[in-house]
Amino acid sequence: MFIEFHADGDTHRFYLHKNSGEEPSEFYDEGGHSIAKSLVHRPVPNGTLGDGFAWRIHPILGVKKFHNGVDFRAPMGSPIQAAGDGVVEKISWETGYGKYVRIRHDGGYETTYAHISATPSDLRIGQRVTQGQVIAYVGSTGYSTGPHLYYELRVNGRYENPLTAQLPAGTNLTGKSLDSLRSQVSHVENIMSYLDVPPARDDAPPPFPGFEQGSGFGGPGPGPNHFGAP
Known part of the structure; x- marks a missing residue:
């Protein structure tokens, strides 16, 4: 129990x-x-890590920009899985991102999956998804030089490295x-x-130190500076 x-x-x-x-x-x-559950670091099971969360010379624009997420190279059409439980917040298109899906997770943070080719035919905005569920397929839309996923994480309006973030990803x-x-x-x-066993402490620290459960998100939407390529 x-x-x-x-x-x-x-x-x-x-x-x-x-x-x-x-x-x-x-x-x-x-x-x-x-x-x-904790946040998945690799939403493309067969993907190969490309550019990481760091400064780089953008392969299309040729200028130095900070890469706000991470890239995973994979064959065209490879399945992309939700990194955690949450609700589909956006299925949209922008010049940099190309076609993308954004999920708001129960912990209050968001993940974005960009340059995709398509989403499952039954995926809808407002739909609840679970960790591991296929929510998109690898493509090369937007500012991209080949098929790959650009995977982005934002917590409280700040970009975080999705490869190292330790966040709760289950249902609240x-x-x-x-x-x-x-x-x-x-x-x-x-x-x-x-049985005369003392109760658990109500003020015990959370299981994920440093992350406030249910914290909100606020910040700029996607734009031309928020994209990736292999």
Whole structure:
């Protein structure tokens, strides 16, 4: 029903809960935040890392620019997977990005998948997706010199390196699902109280230090300085 561990005087307790009939059970904290998934660093399983999160000479414009994401070379049409649970925020086109998909994740951050050739025919804006679900296919649209994915991460309006970021990528429960978890938590606490086991600390630090759960996002949209190429 739950797991518990102790570290540096703090007690953490996570509860095994099934959010819906279609999704597998996951471990959540008392606030309904999934701790079972972390952000995927490589959304193209068969991709080869190209330009990273660093300064470079842009291969098309020929000027020095900071590369705000990372590139993965892969054959045209290779599947691209969602890096975490979230909602499709945009399916659009811009000169630099070409065709792209943007996902807002439950942790409050966003990932963008650019230069794609297409998306699955049933993918829609506002649709909820899960980690590992195919959300696009590798292409060479926009400012691109060959088939590859440009993968971008923004947290609180700042570009972050998606290869090194350690972020929660599971579902954050709300509504009836959260009420159901709280009922389960209460049930567990009653059992543990009967067994005379101290409760978990409510003020224990989050499982992902340095990242504030549910933080918002604000910042400039995509533009000609926000793109990549192999």
